[in-house]
Amino acid sequence: MLLTVVIGISLLALISAQQVPGNVAFTAAITEDRTVNAGNTIVFNTVLNNIGTGYDPITGVFTAPRGGVYTIAFNAVTQANSKVYVDLVHNDVYQVSAYGSSGWGSYATASTTLNLRLKKGDRVVIKARHTAYLYAEPKEIYATFTGFLVGLV
Template identity: 35%
Template sequence: MEERLRTMEERLQSKSSTEEQLQRENEALKTTVEMMQAKLESLQSIKEARQVAFSASLSASGSGHTGPFSSVESALIYRKVSANFGNGYNSETGIFTAPLKGVYYFRFYAHCHTGNKMAVSLYKNDKVQCSVFSERPWTNGNASNGIVLILEKGDQIYTKLWDESWVYDDPASYTSFGGFLLFPL
């Protein structure tokens, strides 16, 4: 009987020890799962933040020209926004503000009618990066340009007419501006 009792005590101690070990392993697994969930949520928010792209054309409705102005002080405002992932483009100011540091691609198109000077430049923080120009074409004129830029969070990109020039737009969206994040840095 004593031997049976001793054997039972040993089994109980062994089971108790095994139970304690399982509880420790269970707590470690809970901690690991919590850390993995936090990491997953972090990666999902980073992925969402990296979704940056916009495309807009000058006229929201109707047709007509913008310009000419003797002195151009502000950005062209593209009001017909077809995409604005990441909300970097502001259709009230015409300015794209980089939501995160990265390498971006921008492109813009401009259209003019016969005999009118058309000239537009793309700016990064008030510095010209590239331009298009057509000096009074004999037929309607179109021009486009694009550029890859490294931007810091908060950098601003926009286009401006040159003095004494103009662009035309209608529902076909001849004059437009867009860009997207290639990859974050």
């Protein structure tokens, strides 16, 4: 349900961003299984949209192209007998976490969403707190990193 809401909000932001110059919206995804070691930035290498070109698919860093209030979201699925424990970090300062741990034969999800006041040039990343296993396939995208400008301040 939360994933549906986040995707719906992202699509609304994308449609609005195409109509108003200067808006910012991005969604990046992982399209293959990935293990990320503790402390490392998770790189979402498949860009679904990048209005304002703030997201870098090489580094996994979102750099705010303009100041304002942004909604930032992360979603992931981990496979059987695995876990995902990640932190959302703004300018090297911890903000919130997301955690999911699955038992044998089941999957688990982890997600978080928050609003952040960003200045132009501020950086936001998702980092693995512990070794994280992210489940994905090219036609089954579960791990996403999304952000969009809500308004100027």
